Amino acid sequence: MAKRVSHRDSMCGVARPLDAIGDWWSLLIVRDAFDGLRRFGEFQKSLGLAKNILSARLRNLLAHGIMETVPAADGSPYQEYVLTEKGRGLFPLLVALRQWGEDFFFEPGEAHVLLVDRKNGLPVRRLELRAQDGRVVGAEDTMVRLPSA
Amino acid sequence: MAKRVSHRDSMCGVARPLDAIGDWWSLLIVRDAFDGLRRFGEFQKSLGLAKNILSARLRNLLAHGIMETVPAADGSPYQEYVLTEKGRGLFPLLVALRQWGEDFFFEPGEAHVLLVDRKNGLPVRRLELRAQDGRVVGAEDTMVRLPSA
DNA sequence: CACCGTGGTTTCAAATTGAAACCATGCGAG
DNA sequence: CTCGCATGGTTTCAATTTGAAACCACGGTG
Known part of the structure; x- marks a missing residue:
């Protein structure tokens, strides 16, 4: 799982996290976890993936410290993934x-779920990247640089 | 490539984009494209992946309209991917x-590249999700909802 | 005790990946 | 013209990963 290494020795700031997540299934699991899912069976039913795959992905998420198991919430003798x-x-x-x-x-008009503010039900704003001075900046306004100083 | 479908018929707002990107290599290609790389050979050298894989990923990115080919920039008889x-x-x-x-x-102190403002070289701010009223909101302050109205 | 729900692991065929070899095209030099 | 070579791929084939299904374990419950 941890093989992809950019030809330059240490993985860059984008590749390293990508490697940790592993694959798209993992991200869907994380999304479901944000939605409150906690149990193996819940994830499996929600995502419809094979149990062995889910098992492997959860193991990987645990190994990378993205999720952890907690002993139980209700009385059931199982563990939960949070x-x-x-x-x-x-x-x-x-x-x-x-x-x-x-x-x-x-499509414009096609129904889709919205991410809304719990407080008042209004949709959230768009993510915006801002410079120190508060300007909204796009890709063309930025560059990557070594820490230098 | 387009097989993962959540057990509910149409793919959700997170799964659908994930499916389009395909895999992590694709995202690394996109990152390199933001950094100004345009040519097949440039991507291959930067990422160090097999040529057949790069070929397949670029095809997929083209098919999903994430990149496109343009005839040439310098005089060379090749195409570029933008x-x-x-x-x-x-x-x-x-x-x-x-x-x-x-x-x-x-690690704290470990050197890594920074994303900086081109204008003045200062690091950009962190991404923040804001509600309509401007409050910074986290996962626990939001929920997903059907379009409803 | 038999049985069921939950949470996995094992098995095995099919698909994907990736390294390396090969192919094609358009130069520029001799 | 022809040779060599750089670029941009495709083909081949072994190894890995995926995923469906069967199986296993273990704690209640009737």
């Missing part, structure tokens, strides 16, 4: 993915 | 991924 701090850190990424999907994968 | 509008729409996602990586995949 997001760690690191896992919850994926929220902006999921939002970015969802907003990209809204922009380019639905 | 991001479409849809492809450029992935910028926030890449930023989210990079920031997550910065947060959880580097």
